[in-house]
Amino acid sequence: MDRRQRKTREAIFKAFTELLSKKDFSKITVGEIIDGADIGRATFYAHFETKDFLLREFCNELFCHIFDTEKDDKNGHRHIFDCGGSESVFLHLLKHLQKNDNNILKLLSSQNNELFLKYFRKNLEELIESHTHLFENSNKTDIPASFRKNHIVSAFIETVRWWIENGMTESAEDINDWFFRII
Amino acid sequence: MDRRQRKTREAIFKAFTELLSKKDFSKITVGEIIDGADIGRATFYAHFETKDFLLREFCNELFCHIFDTEKDDKNGHRHIFDCGGSESVFLHLLKHLQKNDNNILKLLSSQNNELFLKYFRKNLEELIESHTHLFENSNKTDIPASFRKNHIVSAFIETVRWWIENGMTESAEDINDWFFRII
DNA sequence: CCGATAATGAACACGTTGTTCGTTAATATT
DNA sequence: AATATTAACGAACAACGTGTTCATTATCGG
DSSP: OOHHHHHHHHHHHHHHHHHHHHSOGGGOOHHHHHHHHTOOHHHHHHHOSSHHHHHHHHHHHHHHHHTTEEEOTTTSOEEEOOOOTTSOHHHHHHHHHHHTGGGHHHHHHSSSOHHHHHHHHHHHHHHHHTTGGGGOOSSOOOSOHHHHHHHHHHHHHHHHHHHHHTTTOSOHHHHHHHHHHHO | OOHHHHHHHHHHHHHHHHHHHHSOGGGOOHHHHHHHHTOOHHHHHHHOSSHHHHHHHHHHHHHHHHTTEEEOTTTSOEEEOOOOTTSOHHHHHHHHHHHTGGGHHHHHHSSSOHHHHHHHHHHHHHHHHTTGGGGOOSSOOOSOHHHHHHHHHHHHHHHHHHHHHTTTOSOHHHHHHHHHHHO
16 A cells, blocks of 8 residues: 555544544534645545545444454454453453543444444444354243344443443443343 | 414424435435425524424424323423333333334434434433333342443333334234343 | 656535525414 | 514525545655
8 A cells, every 4th residue: 555545544544533532423524634634635535435434444443453353364254253261252342442442432422423333233243143152042932033132232332332421430340240130 | 372383383394204204314404394394494494493403392292192291280390101001111112113103113213313312212211210110120239220221221222123124023012022021 | 767646735516504684474462 | 454563485695514626746666
């Protein structure tokens, strides 16, 4: 990749991240991004079709980091790491969130972030699917699997939002504990 | 209220509802609303400060209808009816949703509807609070009440969205049953 | 060094928002 | 029925955001 392209791209991401710490995604304009990145308007559109595409790529990089995903060499599918031993994948996630890399907290708690939540949910669902053993139902049941999956993912996302909105005063361990006891 | 005002207001609501059946709230423009309502631009803004205010009032009327709320004569606070006997308030709600009054389904399942969901959640929380007995925890627990409430409300909302997005092929009774069994 | 490519910057058309104001019509009041 | 009040009209307007265009300049890789 051309050094100029890389520089521009990084400048855009940096400006975008800074703006995210100040305001909701929906309130951020392309004008502000190019001002922050100190690039021309046309340059921005040469890199990203729209603001939403910027968010999409931003999320991709973010989730790759948070979920510790790696390419599966075999078939090219993304493979989600087992987060190691007995620690809950959710606890692992909660601890990661606490670090607040890249203003992910802002993205999770802001008002107009449907897009971000959509991507977050998608990644969470993949994660869940690779850890189905955690949620196997011992007793026979007619509740559809997709219903259960939706329930778990939704509950987790909203639990996290509740945590953030209430100032994250509780420990990640408590949240994880409560979450599992309710589930 | 002046008859002219009432007429205009109703025309706006009608046009708004029709537009909601066709597209997401965020894609609807004031221009389209006034075209549909056949009123002047200034007239719209004389009635509603912004598009969001229109949604807010729309939701107010909608929830009053769905949740069967009534003014409490005593202190002016809104009082939520007990939906009668042993039937779950959730089942009552699910059945109501199935009727799809005022395109509420569209609002619940559309992409950019943070505002609507916020109002929906607010009303649901009030409903929950008036039915705490349904969710009393028999065993002593240190899980905060607001945590539990958030969990229940979130799970219900997302359950409904799952239901809608999957074509509402299941009966309201099944959904209600599954929801309670998981909870 | 040179051909390719990225960035520039200024302008542009377009759409949406929210406001203004003089005029017209409907309404409530007496 | 006359009058004062109030709402709607409608046309125009400024402000802002979006996404595109294009000729020019700077930087890159080979």
